Amino acid sequence: AQKVTQAQTEISVVEKEDVTLDCVYETRDTTYYLFWYKQPPSGELVFLIRRNSFDEQNEISGRYSWNFQKSTSSFNFTITASQVVDSAVYFCALRGGNRDDKIIFGKGTRLHILP
Amino acid sequence: EAGVAQSPRYKIIEKRQSVAFWCNPISGHATLYWYQQILGQGPKLLIQFQNNGVVDDSQLPKDRFSAERLKGVDSTLKIQPAKLEDSAVYLCASSSPDTGVGTDTQYFGPGTRLTVL
Numbered sequence: 580a581q582k583v584t585q586a587q588t589e590i591s592v593v594e595k596e597d598v599t600l601d602c603v604y605e606t607r608d609t610t611y612y613l614f615w616y617k618q619p620p621s622g623e624l625v626f627l628i629r630r631n632s633f634d635e636q637n638e639i640s641g642r643y644s645w646n647f648q649k650s651t652s653s654f655n656f657t658i659t660a661s662q663v664v665d666s667a668v669y670f671c672a673l674r675g676g677n678r679d680d681k682i683i684f685g686k687g688t689r690l691h692i693l694p
Numbered sequence: 695e696a697g698v699a700q701s702p703r704y705k706i707i708e709k710r711q712s713v714a715f716w717c718n719p720i721s722g723h724a725t726l727y728w729y730q731q732i733l734g735q736g737p738k739l740l741i742q743f744q745n746n747g748v749v750d751d752s753q754l755p756k757d758r759f760s761a762e763r764l765k766g767v768d769s770t771l772k773i774q775p776a777k778l779e780d781s782a783v784y785l786c787a788s789s790s791p792d793t794g795v796g797t798d799t800q801y802f803g804p805g806t807r808l809t810v811l
Contacts, residue, residue: 684736
């Protein structure tokens, strides 16, 4: 069975601090896809990144970076120099490589950036 | 490019009443999804359409929930009759396959927040 665990339910940091959101996944598939979504108070899930299981290169996009480590089944997300606008719930998600596979979401981490 | 549209944004009903939600996906996206997101949880897939055909409805409570996508574009999700535990945000998403299986990225609408009293 596939599973996504986001152990941090809620995190608060002061603006400009760096913060890392943890994501641990379980799957027996050799091909799979990992995602991060942001859900601001408006409710819409905003796509941030998709990662294939065969590409372990870390990725940086502005203040956002992602660390994918297959050895520990983790796909962590770091925000550098956090801003108040980063306050949201962040979801990590997993999808298997088979055509019928659903995307499975973690329970999310609520991030508060304090001014 | 316009995003996924949903309406209404909020709905309050009493238990045993009926309710319907509407979704208009991103233009050209063949795949449409309905998710249920209970407070404090991640979204859970209810049903997936490919054009106007159902791909996966294994987690849809079919005794009370129904969905259709008649012309392969807009979709409606209905609950009849509603129960207290149906209180949740109902999210619609759409996607267009990039290359290969599983690579398509889903884009979400703002959701409909349903409260059942």
